[in-house]
Amino acid sequence: SLSSVDYQSSFQTENLPGLINIAAYLPEFSSEAISDYTEECIAAGFTMARFLPFSKKGVLADKDSLASAKKSALDKAHCDYNFSVMASSVNEETIADLNTESGCLYLHFENNSSGINHVTEIASHFSLWPQTQAVVTDAKSTTLASVLLLASLHNRRIHIASVTSKDDINLIVLAKQKSLPVTFDVSIYSLFFTQNDYPGARFLPTLEDQKELWSKLEYIDCFSIGSIPVRLAEFTGHKVSTGYGVREAVPLLLSAVHEGRLSLNDVVDRLYTNPKIIFRLHDQDDSGLQIEIDRVIPSGTGEWSPLAGKKLFGSVQSVKFDCHDVYFDGELNFKSTYGRDYSSVSTAENT
Amino acid sequence: SLSSVDYQSSFQTENLPGLINIAAYLPEFSSEAISDYTEECIAAGFTMARFLPFSKKGVLADKDSLASAKKSALDKAHCDYNFSVMASSVNEETIADLNTESGCLYLHFENNSSGINHVTEIASHFSLWPQTQAVVTDAKSTTLASVLLLASLHNRRIHIASVTSKDDINLIVLAKQKSLPVTFDVSIYSLFFTQNDYPGARFLPTLEDQKELWSKLEYIDCFSIGSIPVRLAEFTGHKVSTGYGVREAVPLLLSAVHEGRLSLNDVVDRLYTNPKIIFRLHDQDDSGLQIEIDRVIPSGTGEWSPLAGKKLFGSVQSVKFDCHDVYFDGELNFKSTYGRDYSSVSTAENT
Numbered sequence A, B: 001s002l003s004s005v006d007y008q009s010s011f012q013t014e015n016l017p018g019l020i021n022i023a024a025y026l027p028e029f030s031s032e033a034i035s036d037y038t039e040e041c042i043a044a045g046f047t048m049a050r051f052l053p054f055s056k057k058g059v060l061a062d063k064d065s066l067a068s069a070k071k072s073a074l075d076k077a078h079c080d081y082n083f084s085v086m087a088s089s090v091n092e093e094t095i096a097d098l099n100t101e102s103g104c105l106y107l108h109f110e111n112n113s114s115g116i117n118h119v120t121e122i123a124s125h126f127s128l129w130p131q132t133q134a135v136v137t138d139a140k141s142t143t144l145a146s147v148l149l150l151a152s153l154h155n156r157r158i159h160i161a162s163v164t165s166k167d168d169i170n171l172i173v174l175a176k177q178k179s180l181p182v183t184f185d186v187s188i189y190s191l192f193f194t195q196n197d198y199p200g201a202r203f204l205p206t207l208e209d210q211k212e213l214w215s216k217l218e219y220i221d222c223f224s225i226g227s228i229p230v231r232l233a234e235f236t237g238h239k240v241s242t243g244y245g246v247r248e249a250v251p252l253l254l255s256a257v258h259e260g261r262l263s264l265n266d267v268v269d270r271l272y273t274n275p276k277i278i279f280r281l282h283d284q285d286d287s288g289l290q291i292e293i294d295r296v297i298p299s300g301t302g303e304w305s306p307l308a309g310k311k312l313f314g315s316v317q318s319v320k321f322d323c324h325d326v327y328f329d330g331e332l333n334f335k336s337t338y339g340r341d342y343s344s345v346s347t348a349e350n351t
């Protein structure tokens, strides 16, 4: 369904459906952060953002924090969005009550911020969170295996976020080959940067891991942004603004298309088609973007970037959201167009 | 099939089939150690010993070490026996070749002595070790979950050795309830001693763990001896002789029978019936023992014991092995009666 049109430029253009940012990492759950982050989404071609339930400053692990985040977002977000909730070692029962008001239950293991360190705590979340609602985890290594086992024992689908290691992707591929209902995403940064470029940045894959990620491309369900761009900036000692890393997503992937490592359909599958199915997202009929294939992006726009000095091929030319032309050739144009909260209805529509 | 006979004493006696020591821990794989250990087995009512593939001084992780251990055992063991082999991070292919010459493949994670620390290494052992041959592991916590997941993905039975924690037993019980083909044993010492008695002895259960083990008794397939008695002696700074802990097995369990916490059938199921099925062991028709119910064992026989000063009710009166009366009322009587090596034939017989 991709149509090729020449449009106001010497570059080949393509129309794509509005993209889905499945792992939107906020600095905090404030109106300003949500407004700024979603501006970046629109400028980058994402018309739907699934906010992660953890930020640099707080988490959504109970009714009050979720309600407060939703209030902050109201009439402030520039694209559609939902909020997920975070599992902890003490909220099995209270969090399950929020299942119809959130995009998914997220089992977050980084820095052990959830306090979950027993298999039985994972099991108890799986018992209480409804079977029909999505569960996502960033578990790695043996913790990932625990989560997969419990998902399997509870006959439930699970989505694994931001896979970086060779072992983890191979375990998931094995699980898929054995028909376990598991899906996963890889952060776009993990496809283009490694620990070899940034020694000590253990949140990135090694070069060997990255080769494995690319060789298992056919199994990767979604591409994500997540927290890796911000963590890389922090790791290298740079201050970056809210939504850092979002605008680089499409140009990085289009550069891989340019090099023949991906097809444009590979990109659309992983930023739109699969995310929409996996997370049961609503239709956004009057939304979409136009990209320019092979257009070289100017590098060094002031803010620090691991891409400074590198050439990217391909850019977002224009974005339409809810029938409005909200972005064109570098300029945002909102006229009080706001995205809506789909936390409550994302699954109800599609069951 | 238990028959009650009064015999030369005022105590009630019972005839039991020759018991199976499913986890026999040697100080080393020498003739002397094997001879001494199996004497203890006979005196304790065990007519079959499955030697663990790790000892205080060495492991059986290749062809040569297995051959050497078998040579040491020849005409030296006082009961029947087999040797298992140990998986490592480098022997996936070579160890699989030994499957018909060993009692099982053992995935040993204590102290990371196997070097296995990637899920893919476990997966590769499961791919190469034949489906029909037993696999045992002492994995705990998330590593246990990884092993269970991979066993499940490879559609294979697995036996979990020496379960001590509440979380682990509950995970296994959940797996059993969901029809995963998993069996497990609990060390007899874990049923009677805790970290509360020996602060810092992390190889023992806590009091809370131990309560869970007892409450899940119906799910426990086997009782074992393993390395815990020796480790407890070491932990408390005592030197003990080879086979330490073996003779206490039956009196400890019979004391629990005396207290009404176990039935005699519970004991026979877990020291004979289930082990024989799970590890596909040969018949030992002319072997068995006679126990004296409620007979108080004299405590403090010279060697250190955590039981010194405590009363145990129930003892082994006599043992028959391969038609010979090899033990009677405290006296061993061998006349060059030797156990045979069933490493190679243990599974072939019963498939």
Ligand SMILES: [Zn+2]
Pocket (backbone or CB within 6 Å): A035, A036, A039, A078
């Ligand atoms: Zn704005």
Ligand SMILES: [Zn+2]
Pocket (backbone or CB within 6 Å): A089, A117, A118, A121
């Ligand atoms: Zn806990």
Ligand SMILES: [Zn+2]
Pocket (backbone or CB within 6 Å): A258, A294, A313
């Ligand atoms: Zn080109």
Ligand SMILES: [Zn+2]
Pocket (backbone or CB within 6 Å): A322, A323, A324
């Ligand atoms: Zn409108």
Ligand SMILES: [Zn+2]
Pocket (backbone or CB within 6 Å): B035, B036, B039, B078
């Ligand atoms: Zn002897």
Ligand SMILES: [Zn+2]
Pocket (backbone or CB within 6 Å): B089, B117, B118, B121
């Ligand atoms: Zn490894």
Ligand SMILES: [Zn+2]
Pocket (backbone or CB within 6 Å): B258, B294, B313
């Ligand atoms: Zn009594």
Ligand SMILES: [Zn+2]
Pocket (backbone or CB within 6 Å): B322, B323, B324
């Ligand atoms: Zn004979």
